Amino acid sequence: MKVHFIAIGGSAMHNLAIALHQKGYEVSGSDDVIFEPSSSRLAKYGLLPAQEGWNIGNIKPDLDAVILGMHARIDNPELLKAQEMGLRIYSYPEYIYEQSKEKLRVVIGGSHGKTTITSMILHVLNYHHKDFDYLVGAQLAGFETMVKVTESAPIIIIEGDEYLASPIDRRPKFHLYRANIAVISGIAWDHINVFPTFGEYISQFDKFIYTIFPNGKLIYCESDENLKQIVLNTKANIEKIPYLIPPNKIVDGETILLPNTPLEIFGNHNLLNLNAARLVCSELGISEEEFRDAIASFTGASKRLELLNSVNDTNIYKDFAHSPSKLKASVDAVKAQFKDRKLVACIELHTFSSLNSKFLDQYKNTMDKADVRIIYIDEKTFRHKKMEPLTKDDIVEAFNDPDLVFFDDSNALETYLRNLDFRGTNLLLMSSGNFDGMDLIKLAYELNS
Template identity: 55%
Template structure:
C-alpha cells in the first residue's frame, strides 16, 4: 500500500505516517513547513520530504490513498491533482476508522479530560500486557508514538476530538469513529470559530452519541446536565453508565484512591483527575480489566505530557506546566493545585493563545476561572490577535472579563517574566497554563531559575 500524506508535518499526521510505516506501508508526504519535533521524528524513520512545498507532479495513480491534514487548504495543488485522478482521499480520522473497522473501538470525547482519560486507559492496558491500537493527543511514557496500528490487535482506543476532520470534510473528528464503547467527560464551549453558539457545540456531542454501535455503551460524567440530557436521548439498545469522581483522601500533598478498604497512592491529583479515573475504570471494566489490575496499574500512572507537568521543584515550591487554555480547564487546574497544596500560595499564569481565547466575544467565559489563585496573571500578544484577524483586545477588557481581584494583564512577555523573577518563591507554587510558549520564552529554564537547584518532587 502506497499512502501519501498532504501536510505530513502535523502532530497527528506525522504520528499516523510513522504508525503506517511501521506496519509496512510505503509512505510519502509533503508540507510547506515542518517544525520540531515532527521534523526530527520523520527524519529518523526516513519519511521527511526532500524539500518543502507542494509537488503535484508526484501525485499519480500509483498512490492507493491520500490522507489530507488540516494544515492544507482546499485549493492545495496536490489535493487538486488527486481529485482530478479520482484517488481515494481520507481525513486522518476517516483512515483510523478504515484501519480499525473490524476491531472494538473505544472513543473518549469531551471538552476537557479526554487526553488524560485516553492515556489512563492506554497505561492500564499496556501494564496488563494487552496489545491494542491507539491515537492520543499527547506524549505518554512507555509509548514511542501517539498513534499505533497493527494487524493482530482486537481493540482500538482513540481520543475523540470534536474539531474538524480536514479542509474538505467539515465533520468533527469524533463523528467518524463509530465507537462500541464511548465516554463523554463533560461539555464546556470551545472552538467558537467553528461552533458559533453553545447550542451548536452541544449538538456535536449529541450526534456523537447517536453513532455508537448497536448494543454499545455510553459512559458519561453524571454531574454534567448536558450529558444527562444526551444520555437520555440515546437509543434503547445503548447501555448508559454514569460516573462521578472516585473516592479519595489527600495526605501530605499525596492523593490516595479509596477502594475496598484499601488505598492506592497516585502520582496525579485534582478533582478533575479523580473524575477521569472513575471514567477510565468503567471503560477498562468493559474491556475485561478487573479492579485489582486497574488499581495496580494506576499507581504507576504519571500523567500525559503537558498535563500538570512538573518543570522544576524544590522543598519550598513547584513549577507546574499545563496545556489548559479553555475556561473550564483553567478553573479545574487552578483549583486542583490550590487544593492539593493548601499550605502554599498559588501564583497562576495563563497565556491567551487560541482563536477562541483571543476572541473578544468569548472572553467573558473566563469570568472567575482563576479565583482560586492567590495571585493571577494573564498574558496575550496583540500580534497573535492581528494574525488571527480578530478584533483588538485591551488590557482593561481582559481584566474585566476575568473579574478576579488583583489580576494583572500583560502584553509583553519580558515584563511578565521580569515581575515573576522578582518574587520571593518560598512556600509558593507557580502554575503556567498555555497552549503556546509566551512568545518564545524558555519555560523549563525559567522554572529552574526560580527554584534554584531543583530536587525531585515528593
C-alpha cells in the first residue's frame, strides 16, 4: 500500500504515518512547517520530508490513499492535484475507520476527560498483555506512538475528538468512527469558531449517539444533566450504561478507591474518568479485580495534573486545562486533595474560544477555590490569531473576580511567582500552550529552593 500525507507534521497525522510505516506501508508526506517533536520522530523512521513545502510531484497515480490533515488549506496544490487525478482522499479519522472496520471499536467522546479515559483503558489492557490497537491524543509512558494499527488486534480504542475531520470534511471526527462501544464523559461548550452556539455544539453529541452501531453500548456520565437528557431522549437502538463517582476517600493526600485500592491520581473528575474506563474494560472482559490491580499504577496522562516537583509541603502541577469546565475541575481537585494547603492557580488563556469576548463569561467563578488566582495571556497571541485584544477589566468582569492577578508578559509572571512564599502552598500551572516558552520544569525545581 502506498499512502501520502498532506500536512504530515500534525500530532495525530505524524503518529498515523509512523503506525502505517510500522505496518509495512510505503509512506510519504509533506508539510509547510514541522515542529518538534514531530520532526525528530518522523526523521527516526525515515519519514521526514526532504524539504518543507508543497510539491505536486508527490501526488502520483499509484497512490492507494491520500490522507489530508486539518492544517492544510482547501486550495493546497497537492490536494487540488489529488482531486484532479480522482485519487481517494481521506481525513485521518476516515482512514482510522478504514483500518479498523473489522475490529471492535471503542470510541471515547466528551468535552473533557477523553484523553485520560482512553489512557486508563490502554494502561489496563497493556498491564494485562491484551492485543489492541489505539488512537490517543497524548504521548503515554510505555507507548512509543499515539497511534497503533495492526492486522492482528481484535479491538481498537479511539479517543474521539469533536473537532472537524479535515478542510474538505466538516463533520466532527468522532462521527466517523462508528463505535461499537462508546463513552461520552460530559458536555461543556467549546470550539466556538466551529460551533458558535451551545445548541449547535451539543447537537454534535446527539448525532454521535446515532453513529453507534445498532445494539451497541453507550457509557455516559449521569451527573451531567445536558448529557443525561440527550441520552434519555435518544431513539437510537443502543444499550445505555450510566456512571457516577465511585466510592472513595482521601487519606493524608492520597485517594483510596474503596474498599482498599490506593490511586496515583486524584480529583472527582478523574474518579469519573476511572469509572468510565472501568465500565469499558468490563465490556472487554477485564474483571473488577483485574481492573483494580492495573489502575493502581496509573499515574495520569501527560500534562493532566502532572506533578512537576514536590518539596516538603509544596506540590507543583502542570495541567492541560484551558476550557472553563477543565479549569474548574483541576482547581477544585487540587484544593480538595490538599485541604490544609493554600493554592496558587495560574491559567494561560490561549485557545480561540478562551480569547473570544463572547465566550469569556463561561469562565465565571471557575477559579474561586484558589487562594491566589492568576490569568496570563501572551500579548502576541491576539496578533497571531488576528483577534481583538482583551483587557484586564474584560477578564476581571468575565471571571467575576476583582482580585485576579493579570499578566501579559511571561517574564513578569515568572518574577511574580518566584517572589511568592510557597510554604504550605501548591502551585497549579494550566495551559494548552507553553507560557511563551517559560521553563516550567526549571521553575518547579527552583521555587522554595
